[in-house]
Amino acid sequence: MRSLTLAGALSDRGAEPVFLATAAVAGVLDAFAPPDLPRIGTEGPDLVEAAAAAAEGCDLVVIDHYGLSAEDHLNIRSGRAGLIIDDLANRPLAGDLILDSGPARTAADYAGLIPQGSRLLLGPAYAPVRPAFVQRRPDALKRRSEGGPVRRLMVSLGLTDVGGLTGELVRRLLPGLGDVALDIVLGSAAPSLAGLTELAREDRRLTLHVDTRSMPDLTLAADAAIGAAGSTNWERCVLALPTLQVVVADNQRPAARALAAAGAVLVVDRSQPDFGAAFDSAAARLLDDAGLRRDLSATSSTVCDGGGADLVAEALLAL
DSSP states (O other): OHHHHHHHHHHHTTOOOOEEEOHHHHHHHHHHSOTTOOEEEOOSSOHHHHHHHHTTTOSEEEEOOTTOOHHHHHHHHTTOEEEEEOSOOOSOOOOSEEEEOOTTOOGGGGTTTSOTTOEEEESGGGOOOOHHHHHHHHHHHHHHHTOOOOOEEEEEOOTTOGGGHHHHHHHHHGGGOTTOEEEEEEOTTOTTHHHHHHHHHHOTTEEEEESOSOHHHHHHHOSEEEEESSTHHHHHHHTTOOEEEEEOSGGGHHHHHHHHHTTSOEEEETTSTTHHHHHHHHHHHHHHOHHHHHHHHHHHTTTOOSOHHHHHHHHHHTO
16 A cells, blocks of 8 residues: 555656556555556566566666565666665665654664665655545644544554454444444455444444545544554544554554654554453543543644655655
């Protein structure tokens, strides 16, 4: 999704993005990409070889893949200018530009991991956020400043719904929701989809949004959110949405902790032994404490203004 956002910013500047589409990537492109966005399918088991072949004829290469390291980057780029998107800082990388939008990230984290002369694009200011969120920011800031009770709660734990977490947490929420409406965002292959579809037939508070293109409007309409601590976090910050973040992957933990320390979000970690009780407590605070929501909204709105894709596209094209 962040690569699609960057591709849009590059297209606006006259570039012609092409995606290398593994089976998993193809599903996301089918759901969210413009229908005329060029893509190249992978053939054979060697991803690096396929990516290098796809890069033939291209001027720039963007790589967003945690399983590839510096040697792979060099083989794929084959001398072309390149951007590496990362948020781990745990292995050697080989790019002219390195993008890491984590709020706690510093240049020292990449010492010894990147070539001399690589430029680091660090922090939420560079986070690629879709323009539709930026367009709604004035309305969101006005709406959040008015306060009020939680009438709509958005639950968005990732389209892939790792481990069926969406269904698990929705069921934990239901007894204490009262008449709060739930907007549940998930993908068509999510493990929780079948069970939540059945549950939504019985409970009219639940509305499922499957592979939705309406995230900007859903985020604007929500009074609070429970969301995975991934790239959608920046979308919620742009629209100042009070959020309980759930860490569902190791790479999300540093950013989540930094935002929590700054007072921009509440955080619970799926890996902690008392996760269920911690989630119940934090969710109750989010729903019941209007002052807390006001503070979370005000602080999160300062984290990211949504201009990151433009900044990254300009830096990339300048190469």
